[in-house]
Amino acid sequence: MASFERAYRNRDAMSFITTIREDIKTVQSHDPAAQSALVIFLSYPGLHAKWAHTPEHWLWNHGMCGLARVMSQLTRFFTGVEIHPAAQIGRRLFIDHAMGVVIGETTVVGDDCVLYQGVTLGGTGKETGKRHPTLGDRVTVGTGAKVLGNIQIGDDVKIGGNSVVVKDVPAESTVVGVPGRVVRRAGCRVLGDTLDARDHRESMPDPVQEQSLINRECIAGNQRRICELERQVAELTALVRQLAEER
Known part of the structure; x- marks a missing residue:
């Protein structure tokens, strides 16, 4: 039994080390200002918040909700990121610059997602139960964007900065505006490519x-x-x- 427990602890340790390595590589692939792995490990609060969420989530799932909540508030104090201990976070989440990010209790975040500063994955205040969004894989949420309510955000979705999304978004779409509107789907402009050709625009419409x-x-x-x-x-x-x- 003792050897089994040691093996289980070693497996968890290796899993956490693998997670750290994955997250550092993710930062290096997304952030052109990233430096060495050591600098990333020490100076990226988004990573610190994600790593701290792992034991907080474990405590929450094992009935120690009060302790998990207190720890999450300490993490918020030191990193500027508030992740509820009950939130489900996928692998290789990158929170760039981190400050002001809020992830609600029933939020589900898929793998390889990117959140920029000021993002809120929250509720509308009118729902119970599952009241926060579910993000698919490879979702990018721009600076200051708000994704609110029990909605589904499909895989490979891009949400523009300061957008407010309150409805489901299909996969491979780009959403901008208040309220958020799909302007690109599966690589094709929803409102017509001629507008970009006319104005010679290369940025978000x-x-x-x-x-x-x-x-x-x-x-x-x-x-x-x-x-x-x-x-x-x-x-x-x-x-x-x-x-x-x-x-």
């Missing part, structure tokens, strides 16, 4: 600007149609008058 442009084009088209109908009415009126005079 502005859905409000695009919708305004579409509305103006529709109004201009209606005006042209009205002018054409007025011309036809004038011609018909003149023809009727000519026929009346001939009689």
Whole structure:
């Protein structure tokens, strides 16, 4: 029995070491400012918050909820990241710059996700039970974005900075705006690629600007149609008058 317990503890230790190595490699692949592994290990609060969440989550699942909550608040104090001990966090999560990130109690985060500073994965205040979002794998959430409520964010989704997402998002989509709107799906622009070609834009689109442009084009088209109908009415009126005079 003693040898089994030692093997179990060694397995957990190796698993945690593997996690640290994976997370450091993730930082190196995502952050162009990353330096050596030692510097990353010592100076990235997003990693510290993720690593601290592991024992906090274990304590929560084993009935020591009060202790887990206190530890999570200490982690919040030192890192600026608040992860509820009950939240389910996948592998290789990268929280860049970290400050101000909040991850709620029933949140589920998949593997290889990236969160930037100021991100909130929270609730709407109107739900019970599962009231926080579920993120698929390889989801990127931009600076200051809010993902709220019991919603599903599909794999490979990108959420633009300061967006507010309150509805499900299909996989391989890009979401921007308040409220969040899908502007790209499976690599194709939802509102049409001609807008980018016209404006020579390479950054994220502005859905409000695009919708305004579409509305103006529709109004201009209606005006042209009205002018054409007025011309036809004038011609018909003149023809009727000519026929009346001939009689």
